[in-house]
Amino acid sequence: MSFEYVLEMNHITKHYGESTVLNEVTLRVRPGEIHALLGENGAGKSTLMNILFGMPVIHATGGFKGEVKVAGEVTHIHSPQAAMALGIGMVHQEFMLIPGFSITENIKLNREISKPNLVSRILGHELESLDHASMARDARAALDSVGVDIPEDTLVRTLPVGYMQFVEIAREIDKTGVKLLVFDEPTAVLTESEADQLISVMKSIAARGISIIFITHRLNEVMKAADTVTVLRDGKLVGSKPISQTNLTDMAGMMIGRGEEGIVTAPSREHALSGKVALKVRDLFVEMPGEAVRGLDLDVMEGEIIGIGGLAGQGKVGLPNGVMGLYPATGNVELFGEELPLNNPTAALAKGISMVSEDRRGVGLLLEESIEDNIAFNAIQVKKEFLTNVGVFKIRSGRSIRAHAREMIRNLDIRCTSPTQATGTLSGGNQQKVCIARALTMNPRFLFVSEPTRGIDIGAKSLVLDTLLRLNREQGLTIVMVSSELMELRSICDRIVIVAEGKVANILRPDSPDADFGLAMSGIKAQEEQTV
Amino acid sequence: MAERVVKRKDLREAARENLREYIVTYVFLALSVLFVVVSGRPLNDIFSQIVGRLSRNLFIVLALIIPIIAGMGINFAITIGAMAAQVGLMLVINWELEGITGLLAAAGITLPLAAFFGFLIGSLLNKMKGQETIGSLILGYFANGAYQLLFLFIFGNIIPLSDKVTIVGASGVANTLNMMGGGLYMAIDKIWSLPFTTALYGVSAVIVLASLALYFLKKISLKRLLALAVPAVFLSLVVLLVPPVYQVVKGTSVPMVTFLLVGVLCVFNVIIMRTRLGQKFRAVGQSRTVANAAGINVNRVRVIAIMISTVLAGWGQIIFIQNLGTLQTYAAHEMVGLYAGAAILVGGASLNRATNTQAVVGTLLFHILFTVSQDAGKNLFGNANIGEFFRVFIAYGVIAVALVMHTWRSNAIRKKNSLQA
Ligand SMILES: Nc1ncnc2c1ncn2[C@@H]1O[C@H](COP(=O)(O)OP(=O)(O)OP(=O)(O)O)[C@@H](O)[C@H]1O
Numbered sequence: 007m008s009f010e011y012v013l014e015m016n017h018i019t020k021h022y023g024e025s026t027v028l029n030e031v032t033l034r035v036r037p038g039e040i041h042a043l044l045g046e047n048g049a050g051k052s053t054l055m056n057i058l059f060g061m062p063v064i065h066a067t068g069g070f071k072g073e074v075k076v077a078g079e080v081t082h083i084h085s086p087q088a089a090m091a092l093g094i095g096m097v098h099q100e101f102m103l104i105p106g107f108s109i110t111e112n113i114k115l116n117r118e119i120s121k122p123n124l125v126s127r128i129l130g131h132e133l134e135s136l137d138h139a140s141m142a143r144d145a146r147a148a149l150d151s152v153g154v155d156i157p158e159d160t161l162v163r164t165l166p167v168g169y170m171q172f173v174e175i176a177r178e179i180d181k182t183g184v185k186l187l188v189f190d191e192p193t194a195v196l197t198e199s200e201a202d203q204l205i206s207v208m209k210s211i212a213a214r215g216i217s218i219i220f221i222t223h224r225l226n227e228v229m230k231a232a233d234t235v236t237v238l239r240d241g242k243l244v245g246s247k248p249i250s251q252t253n254l255t256d257m258a259g260m261m262i263g264r265g266e267e268g269i270v271t272a273p274s275r276e277h278a279l280s281g282k283v284a285l286k287v288r289d290l291f292v293e294m295p296g297e298a299v300r301g302l303d304l305d306v307m308e309g310e311i312i313g314i315g316g317l318a319g320q321g322k323v324g325l326p327n328g329v330m331g332l333y334p335a336t337g338n339v340e341l342f343g344e345e346l347p348l349n350n351p352t353a354a355l356a357k358g359i360s361m362v363s364e365d366r367r368g369v370g371l372l373l374e375e376s377i378e379d380n381i382a383f384n385a386i387q388v389k390k391e392f393l394t395n396v397g398v399f400k401i402r403s404g405r406s407i408r409a410h411a412r413e414m415i416r417n418l419d420i421r422c423t424s425p426t427q428a429t430g431t432l433s434g435g436n437q438q439k440v441c442i443a444r445a446l447t448m449n450p451r452f453l454f455v456s457e458p459t460r461g462i463d464i465g466a467k468s469l470v471l472d473t474l475l476r477l478n479r480e481q482g483l484t485i486v487m488v489s490s491e492l493m494e495l496r497s498i499c500d501r502i503v504i505v506a507e508g509k510v511a512n513i514l515r516p517d518s519p520d521a522d523f524g525l526a527m528s529g530i531k532a533q534e535e536q537t538v
Numbered sequence: 539m540a541e542r543v544v545k546r547k548d549l550r551e552a553a554r555e556n557l558r559e560y561i562v563t564y565v566f567l568a569l570s571v572l573f574v575v576v577s578g579r580p581l582n583d584i585f586s587q588i589v590g591r592l593s594r595n596l597f598i599v600l601a602l603i604i605p606i607i608a609g610m611g612i613n614f615a616i617t618i619g620a621m622a623a624q625v626g627l628m629l630v631i632n633w634e635l636e637g638i639t640g641l642l643a644a645a646g647i648t649l650p651l652a653a654f655f656g657f658l659i660g661s662l663l664n665k666m667k668g669q670e671t672i673g674s675l676i677l678g679y680f681a682n683g684a685y686q687l688l689f690l691f692i693f694g695n696i697i698p699l700s701d702k703v704t705i706v707g708a709s710g711v712a713n714t715l716n717m718m719g720g721g722l723y724m725a726i727d728k729i730w731s732l733p734f735t736t737a738l739y740g741v742s743a744v745i746v747l748a749s750l751a752l753y754f755l756k757k758i759s760l761k762r763l764l765a766l767a768v769p770a771v772f773l774s775l776v777v778l779l780v781p782p783v784y785q786v787v788k789g790t791s792v793p794m795v796t797f798l799l800v801g802v803l804c805v806f807n808v809i810i811m812r813t814r815l816g817q818k819f820r821a822v823g824q825s826r827t828v829a830n831a832a833g834i835n836v837n838r839v840r841v842i843a844i845m846i847s848t849v850l851a852g853w854g855q856i857i858f859i860q861n862l863g864t865l866q867t868y869a870a871h872e873m874v875g876l877y878a879g880a881a882i883l884v885g886g887a888s889l890n891r892a893t894n895t896q897a898v899v900g901t902l903l904f905h906i907l908f909t910v911s912q913d914a915g916k917n918l919f920g921n922a923n924i925g926e927f928f929r930v931f932i933a934y935g936v937i938a939v940a941l942v943m944h945t946w947r948s949n950a951i952r953k954k955n956s957l958q959a
Pocket residue numbers: 022027045046047048049050051052053054063099421422430431432433434435436461
């Protein structure tokens with residue numbers, strides 16, 4: 007090999023209309039290294055990767071300036087096909103899977119294994135018949151190598167989000183001739199243990215000589231996995247250094263231009279809880295693949311922030327999804343003393359429950375519509391808010407929507423040009439903030455938030471937690487927060503429920519010893535009953 | 539226990555889902571029964587008409603399936619395929635080619651013509667993604683203009699033709715081309731035709747034997763074997779043992795080769811989906827973005843889908859015309875796209891999902907209504923013309939409803955998704 011870098015992107019500049027989203031950025035990746043790419047939401051990471059992968063959005067918006075060298079040679083990548091031909095694979099920030107296809111069909115999409123037949127001998131290899139058995143075998147092997155044990159003929163539509171991510175990675179691994187893989191926030195939808203699993207998969211890929219560009223907002227993952235780190239801020243290169251010459255605080259500083267933000271901590275309060283039950287769950291079963299709930303009982307008190315933690319696959323995510331009616335469920339659920347019908351999302355919304363789903367990458371946002379319309383959408387549809395009377399008609403009140411959207415943009419630090427920007431043109435993290443804003447706009451009596459800070463940069467993280475805390479303290483909103491980051495739960499929750507094997511393993515206080523959390527997560531209740 | 543409860547709910551939910559999805563089909567089923575009763579026509583007469591209509595119409599309807607699966611909606615531009623076929627037929631009559639040779643020649647001319655037009659249509663539809671159904675409808679009308687020009691002025695004047703297809707003193711190709719003389723009339727149908735009963739027993743026997751053989755060769759499961767063999771045996775037994783049914787079907791004869799061609803197309807539609815190309819059709823149909831990111835040339839796949847559909851529709855038109863025996867030069871193609879599109883929608887297909895069964899069931903129901911609507915109109919309103927209006931009304935009505943339902947459903951899904959997050 008006569009080249010030092012498998013990839014060089016030199017002096018890349020990209021404009022979207024008026025705004026310059028990349029300005030003379032340079033990125034150099036060595037063979038076989040894991041190269042972390044860091045930056046705040048909207049810093050330009052995904053844009054840089056879209057350029058590398060020849061995504062149509064880049065060329066439809068006037069292309070870019072700069073030079074891309076792959077394996078030492080200058081190349082012009084005009085399409086994903088061209089990128090693939092050069093041995094570049096990509097796991098996009100949005101899912102690139104076909105929901106109606108099986109895992110095998112997705113892994114082998116456009117790389118199907120086929121057998122010649124009579125017709126194909128005459129009309130060409132497009133007409134060869136698929137060899138489902140061999141395809142399934144390859145898919146199985148790829149799934150095994152990323153440690154996923156779900157049957158390969160499962161429809162992708164029915165998979166939980168975390169598994170979809172692994173399917174995408176399995177697809178990239180299955181490709182031959184790959185030199186460079188781009189993972190755009192692969193861990194954003196993963197729990198901590200799944201993320202660890204992913205990191206070990208990445209290391210074994212890198213050990214085979216394949217380079218990896220790894221985008222994440224979790225700095226500890228960077229420390230664990232990466233060899234080199236490059237940081238962008240506002241579309242400019244801040245710096246690039248080997249991991250041995252940096253540390254958490256240094257990286258955080260490079261990203262946001264100041265030291266690491268302290269994580270929010272709620273002043274501990276002795277239970278000023280009303281003592282009334284807000285949500286009563288009895289004998290709840292939820293059929294959510296990979297996150298099944300099996301006979302869960304729980305009382306959520308009015309006015310508290312209750313955290314739901316636990317390992318991946320134990321059912322903590324199944325609880326909000328079951329109560330909201332998004333997955334088939336049985337059992338008894340009462341909300342503020344009234345029975346809540348299950349399997350009926352509209353009823354749940356109408357009763358004043360709102361939910362920020364863990365699965366919010368792109369889904370659920372109307373991507374062509376503006377930020378303000380997205381924020382107001384549910385409130386207009388379900389609660390008939392933001393309407394003014396004009397004679398006998400009700401019309402949308404543009405002014406109040408605008409004012410509200412501006413407030414949300416400020417509170418959550420949504421990086422955008424204006425409230426009328428289309429959500430489809432926001433960066434991934436900022437799209438998620440719009441999802442949160444929309445749920446809060448419903449003025450819910452009861453809020454489920456699932457993984458609220460995933461994919462959100464370290465600076466904005468505390469803003470989100472802060473907002474939740476303020477809504478709770480100022481408006482008495484009852485919040486159930488599902489998170490796989492224990493730190494986050496302990497920072498603002500009044501009580502923390504640990505779910506194991508689909509049931510409540512224990513309910514702990516945020517200041518309970520680490521050991522108790524560890525025990526509860528493995529399904530063991532601490533000796534000393536801690537009913538708070 | 540929880541699992542069982544969930545299952546029972548699933549069943550009821552599935553029934554409701556089925557009703558919601560096939561509401562159009564059920565309404566048409568009810569209408570068909572009603573109209574058949576009201577028309578007062580003898581059943582054996584209706585039955586033999588329906589068999590005839592199925593034999594000449596099914597092929598074209600089946601030609602719509604691939605573009606639907608590729609996410610391009612209903613390809614109303616199959617009309618253009620029919621025009622290509624009519625060019626072929628006209629030339630064949632002009633050259634005085636006879637019988638099956640003549641039809642094969644027409645099919646041979648249709649292939650490159652329709653493929654070329656399909657390429658143009660596909661390329662144009664790629665410029666209007668999301669609006670393909672309307673786009674293809676308009677393209678069909680537009681092409682009709684070009685077709686008129688071709689047949690009225692270019693043929694006969696610039697390209698000389700014999701007096702077989704022109705009228706002395708008038709410009710262009712004659713209005714009506716008679717195919718009775720050249721032995722083109724029913725050239726396919728006549729090859730081999732059997733009484734319905736014989737055909738049914740024969741086909742049933744073949745199905746039973748073939749599926750048994752496949753089962754013992756372990757190519758199909760027991761369930762599949764039963765699903766194939768039981769209906770075949772059952773139908774034969776009904777005809778054999780229930781005299782009223784026998785009375786209805788006994789006078790009808792079946793053009794075996796025509797139906798064989800239809801069968802081959804059904805098998806083709808299934809088999810192609812199991813090839814690399816078919817996988818691309820399905821992927822592009824479900825998500826252009828994902829397909830593109832996987833390196834599939836989306837535009838090319840869509841063009842291929844339309845090309846195949848256009849060629850098949852052309853061949854379907856040849857089958858149709860040989861059965862009629864006359865070619866209405868300036869009208870024969872006009873309703874092709876509309877009627878075929880309506881038929882497949884009646885069968886429960888939507889703008890993004892279609893199967894062979896839906897095509898067959900839809901064609902059956904649509905043509906039952908067609909056959910009896912005049913008599914039903916006469917008996918109900920004392921006016922046969924009302925039945926005639928009714929046909930056109932149904933065809934446009936079904937399509938309008940399907941378009942509205944499609945938009946409505948995709949909006950509902952969009953809304954549901956956004957409420958969840
Ligand atoms: N199609 C588009 N049209 C206009 N602006 C766009 C478009 N796509 C992205 N942008 C803008 O480019 C900037 C960089 O976005 P990018 O997606 O690269 O951010 P990112 O670093 O990946 O952030 P995140 O961590 O949130 O994913 C953002 O300000 C975004 O609004």
